[in-house]
Amino acid sequence: MKGPLFYSKILLFGEYGIIKDSKGLSIPYNFFKGALKTDGNESESAIRSNKNLRAFKGYLEKLAVEDPELVRFDINAMTSDISKGMYFDSSIPQGYGVGSSGALVAAIYDKYAHDKITVLENLTREKLLKLKRIFARMESFFHGKSSGLDPLNSYLSLPILINSQDNIESTSIPSQNTEGKGAVFLLDSGMTGETAPMVQIFMEKMKNEGFRSMLKDQFIKHTDACVEDFVNGNVKSLFGNLKQLSHVVLDHFKPMIPAKFHELWKRGIDTNEYYLKLCGSGGGGYILGFTEDFGKAQKALKDYNLEVVYNF
Structure with a gap:
């Protein structure tokens, strides 16, 4: 059966x-x-x-x-x-x-x-x-x-x-462009993450008024913009918002990013070769990546296992 x-x-x-x-x-x-x-x-x-x-x-x-x-x-x-x-x-x-x-x-x-x-x-x-x-x-x-x-x-x-x-x-999302150079990919962090402790850290942070207003004014604002851009196929605008979102996560969600990826995360933002974000609650597992040129991202992240999820 x-x-x-x-x-x-x-x-x-x-x-x-x-x-x-x-x-x-x-x-x-x-x-x-x-x-x-x-x-x-x-x-x-x-x-x-x-x-x-x-x-x-x-x-x-x-x-x-x-x-x-x-x-x-x-x-x-x-x-x-x-x-x-x-x-x-x-x-x-x-x-x-x-x-x-x-x-x-x-x-x-x-x-x-x-x-x-x-x-x-x-x-x-x-x-x-x-x-x-x-x-x-x-x-x-x-x-x-x-x-x-x-x-x-x-x-x-x-x-x-x-x-x-x-x-x-x-909902429906724009069909993939199999010929496209842009991609959403998974990066294997090589370690597992536990949801409950990460959510616990987030809830602790939520007690801080500064964190709450950052969440509303920056994190949610850029997240909403990324969703709209992705669903409507506005790729150019999407990458602008992704860069901002990746930055906000690096600045304010550090405990959810495994320490050895902090540098790699920042490098993506500095070079524009790729932008990383949390996949789920973080703490390990997969990290989600977005790039306008998968070949470049692959070269920059050659030490890691990448899995393409969607092509632009």
């Missing part, structure tokens, strides 16, 4: 900002994927995943009691499948900011939720918000606090435009 595939995601813009109502743009990334399986696999990772699913099932049982109006699951079927060794077989790296827990949440909802909202129906804003609420509660098992966006992206496999916390829509 093998369930449908659920893909990883990339939050192109909006990390941290969406907590405070900035715009955001999240796209599916089909390079990594996962599926629920019951095929007698007894590898260490399958056994570990099965144990995690058992704990997750306990959490979902409680959730259904606490909020029966929100979501209910076929717990008996889930219990039976888990006892048969069900696990989540995934190529999505954990702690890399590309939504490993989001894909698992989407797979469990798809398989076991009663009265589920499906991709095939007319996805009104109300339905999208309800899905996001359900997924936020489900995914908080893994992170302590979740926006629900990662599972939503994985479940729908569509780009999601976040206008504000209560205003989200599926």
Whole structure:
């Protein structure tokens, strides 16, 4: 038995900002994927995943009691499948900011939720918000606090435009220019990052009034402008705003950038060969890069593994 595939995601813009109502743009990334399986696999990772699913099932049982109006699951079927060794077989790296827990949440909802909202129906804003609420509660098992966006992206496999916390829509983005020199790419930092401690640092910083006004006047302003530019295909303007955004992140989100990348980050801004930004909560995992000339960026970042996500 093998369930449908659920893909990883990339939050192109909006990390941290969406907590405070900035715009955001999240796209599916089909390079990594996962599926629920019951095929007698007894590898260490399958056994570990099965144990995690058992704990997750306990959490979902409680959730259904606490909020029966929100979501209910076929717990008996889930219990039976888990006892048969069900696990989540995934190529999505954990702690890399590309939504490993989001894909698992989407797979469990798809398989076991009663009265589920499906991709095939007319996805009104109300339905999208309800899905996001359900997924936020489900995914908080893994992170302590979740926006629900990662599972939503994985479940729908569509780009999601976040206008504000209560205003989200599926959107289309300009088709890729496969001949283009410009690119969005992932840079592998070679280390994993943990979401919860990074969010904790952010929440501590939010107690400082100076940080709060920087977030509103600079970070959110440039994030919103980048989202608008990207969705509308304004590449020239996008790179101007990206440079500003990369600068603000380097100045004010240093703890979220692994120390050995501070210099590399600054070099991109100084040379305009590439601009780096956080991919997810930071602290490790992938770093997101944007360049108008991928060849130049590759040369400048030759010591690192780069993966192209989108071509301009």
